[in-house]
Amino acid sequence: MSEPVIVAEGLGKTFIINQRAHRRAERNRTMRDLIANKVRRTLRGERSEGEATREEFHALRDVSFELAGGDRLGVIGRNGAGKSTLLKVLSRIMEPSSGKVTIRGRVASLLEVGTGFHPELTGRENVYLNGAILGMSREEVRRKFDEIVAFAEVERFLDTPVKRYSSGMYVRLAFAVAAHLDPEILIVDEVLAVGDAAFQQKCLGKVEQVSNEGGRTVLFVSHNTGVIARLCNKAILLDHGSIVASGETSEVVDRYVRLDEEAIGGIEKEAKPGTNQFVLVHMSDRQGSRRADYRYDEEVVVRVELALNEWADDLELAMRAMDKLKRSVFTIHEKLAPHYRGPGEPIRLNVVLPAVFLTPGRYSWLMCINKPGVRNYDLQEDIMPFNVVETGSEFSRYKNADYGCVFARYSIEPL
Numbered sequence: 001m002s003e004p005v006i007v008a009e010g011l012g013k014t015f016i017i018n019q020r021a022h023r024r025a026e027r028n029r030t031m032r033d034l035i036a037n038k039v040r041r042t043l044r045g046e047r048s049e050g051e052a053t054r055e056e057f058h059a060l061r062d063v064s065f066e067l068a069g070g071d072r073l074g075v076i077g078r079n080g081a082g083k084s085t086l087l088k089v090l091s092r093i094m095e096p097s098s099g100k101v102t103i104r105g106r107v108a109s110l111l112e113v114g115t116g117f118h119p120e121l122t123g124r125e126n127v128y129l130n131g132a133i134l135g136m137s138r139e140e141v142r143r144k145f146d147e148i149v150a151f152a153e154v155e156r157f158l159d160t161p162v163k164r165y166s167s168g169m170y171v172r173l174a175f176a177v178a179a180h181l182d183p184e185i186l187i188v189d190e191v192l193a194v195g196d197a198a199f200q201q202k203c204l205g206k207v208e209q210v211s212n213e214g215g216r217t218v219l220f221v222s223h224n225t226g227v228i229a230r231l232c233n234k235a236i237l238l239d240h241g242s243i244v245a246s247g248e249t250s251e252v253v254d255r256y257v258r259l260d261e262e263a264i265g266g267i268e269k270e271a272k273p274g275t276n277q278f279v280l281v282h283m284s285d286r287q288g289s290r291r292a293d294y295r296y297d298e299e300v301v302v303r304v305e306l307a308l309n310e311w312a313d314d315l316e317l318a319m320r321a322m323d324k325l326k327r328s329v330f331t332i333h334e335k336l337a338p339h340y341r342g343p344g345e346p347i348r349l350n351v352v353l354p355a356v357f358l359t360p361g362r363y364s365w366l367m368c369i370n371k372p373g374v375r376n377y378d379l380q381e382d383i384m385p386f387n388v389v390e391t392g393s394e395f396s397r398y399k400n401a402d403y404g405c406v407f408a409r410y411s412i413e414p415l
Contacts, residue, residue, distance in 0.1 A: 013089060
């Protein structure tokens with residue numbers, strides 16, 4: 001059995017955060033307030049307002065895993081879980097605070113926009129520079145050069161300094177270089193989200209190709225669990241810097257969805273003055289019973305209460321149902337003007353989803369109070385996860401069939 005290509009053992013990364021005890025907004029207080037507070041703190045033995053406090057932030061905690069040649073590992077987790085920090089440690093951009101990582105092979109990484117290229121050099125010069133960093137000769141890079149340029153679609157701008165590239169052009173060339181210069185290990189962060197949809201699909205196809213044909217190892221971070229499910233044969237789930245699930249991709253994705261369910265529910269809060277906001281959002285059946293599971297053949301009611309303190313005639317309530325892979329299933333846009341009763345008066349709405357509408361599966365909501373194309377006042381993502389379940393009879397004949405997202409509304413007219 002061959003040696004693993006990547007071995008991470010007990011990786012930890014800690015950042016020290018220095019904080020000032022006072023807030024910027026408090027600097028405009030009167031001299032009397034400042035003197036009184038100084039005396040009070042001295043008598044009580046409290047820390048001076050100007051002193052810095054030290055706080056440790058653990059971005060990674062005891063992260064361990066192994067990857068063999070040809071493995072494609074998806075790294076998933078919510079914002080702040082430690083995904084990007086892990087890739088930076090594996091790319092040797094950042095040293096771990098504890099633990100160690102062993103890497104066997106050349107590594108090409110594509111992290112946030114702005115890394116990997118020298119901004120003053122042209123696209124052509126950066127291609128050769130990256131090849132040299134990977135240990136390739138100029139002749140080896142030259143043989144790959146035309147293929148890189150064709151893939152990136154930047155022929156006209158090859159002799160332009162990359163600091164003048166758009167973010168999309170930059171990412172296209174950076175990915176083409178990373179994928180075509182034959183690294184044994186390819187590390188890709190969510191940076192591909194900068195490109196257009198067609199180029200993203202092109203990149204995913206290339207990643208699959210280099211992994212399948214060349215036996216290369218790929219580490220891929222994305223919030224799009226659909227992409228992770230398509231691309232990766234293994235996955236790890238990070239939460240607060242620790243691995244909470246690892247193994248087959250489908251199992252880890254399901255655990256990620258359950259983690260969302262454990263952490264995120266509806267909304268119930270006091271209205272704050274001076275802004276537009278959700279103060280209550282929850283789901284129930286027609287009888288008012290709040291739960292997470294609903295039969296496919298029953299109505300579902302989403303109750304929404306809004307506090308509107310910055311009125312505009314074109315305010316809207318936007319609601320989007322998302323499936324477990326975070327793909328949009330359908331969207332509702334409701335203009336709020338017909339429901340507005342004056343300043344300080346809440347708007348209360350029931351949004352009713354009809355029976356036999358959503359197909360069996362797991363869903364969540366994205367909701368927003370917005371002024372279309374101008375401003376989002378209150379954006380709530382991944383709230384109220386719920387399941388639509390079949391009853392064991394209607395769909396028993398269609399086991400493992402793909403139902404789609406919603407049941408069609410149609411009529412049949414005999415000829």
